[in-house]
């Protein structure tokens with residue numbers, strides 16, 4: 561029995577905190593415990609540090625620090641962006657929101673909530689690579705459209721959307737644009753002016769920062785209502801005493817991550833490409849999901865025919881590998897991925913899909929380790945599937961499987 565190695569290949573779900581970030585945070589959970597709103601010296605010291613952190617994150621996305629608002633994470637940033645703008649810009653003729661069917665639940669569910677509460681909603685379709693066409697956004701625009709929300713890159717398959725082109729079309733009609741850039745930040749360049757967006761969501765724990773902290777960028781002049789009312793924190797848009805250590809840790813992870821972005825990007829792409837090449841070459845009846853090129857450098861999502869994804873996941877886990885079937889939010893349930901469904905992938909293939917997502921700590925040995933186990937696990941699982949012919953190594957039809965079962969009895 562070979563030694564079990566711990567291999568983490570689920571960096572789109574979350575990432576490990578950078579030691580530099582932890583080190584920067586520690587004093588703000590011990591010595592510097594002041595409330596940043598306090599006038600005395602303990603408050604002032606912390607306030608100055610938050611201001612520095614805001615500067616770092618603003619610079620990273622090409623924004624002014626006054627346009628950076630700290631939230632409890634990507635989910636709250638998405639909620640604040642969509643509800644906050646929809647409520648503030650409610651039109652007499654009713655308001656219309658445009659989004660896509662492959663958004664993170666933090667956007668998808670917020671849009672559905674609005675649709676249940678008097679807003680009109682259009683989900684523009686995606687193609688088989690999970691790509692939104694800017695022209696379909698143009699066609700969806702109505703007189704009363706108040707917001708377009710299309711994610712920058714998808715967390716399950718990694719496809720990067722043409723956000724700048726979508727924004728250009730929306731801006732011709734003066735429509736506000738939001739993008740969830742949680743997955744592209746510190747992986748590809750994210751610049752609010754290049755993208756042209758008014759609202760942009762970020763999350764710290766996806767970029768080796770602490771959990772429970774995120775940012776909503778709000779372009780100056782964008783109509784917004786707060787979700788949380790109370791004190792005057794975050795210029796009245798997000799009441800509540802700041803997550804001081806979280807903010808400081810987030811900024812440090814951005815500072816270090818940004819300096820290494822190109823190097824890390826090339827590194828994870830090399831690992832990803834090698835894993836992808838070997839799976840497609842060594843395991844028959846597999847299919848790559850997501851755009852072949854316009855994709856996050858460290859993400860690969862593959863469907864294995866005649867496989868139940870949960871069983872595959874558990875077998876990989878027993879061999880020390882942490883991977884995901886796609887959306888972290890749907891793991892633990894057997895609901896098929898809403899992203900793969902929207903891409904038009906047949907149900908029986910969706911159930912056998914795995915997402916590998918690499919980070920800066922992964923090494924080529926991780927890929928080799930995965931490939932010493934994955935082919936064997938796939939063979940074993942297929943051999944117990946009624947839809948697999950182990951002699952001819954092929955997928956059989958449901959009818960064939962049913963008649964084989966009858967003969968067997």
Ligand SMILES: *Cc1c(COP(=O)(O)O)cnc(C)c1O
Nearest residue numbers: 633634635664666715742743763
């Ligand atoms: C993880 C993720 C979120 C949610 O961020 P949290 O900080 O975990 O709330 C939102 N959008 C995308 C695309 C994500 O991958």
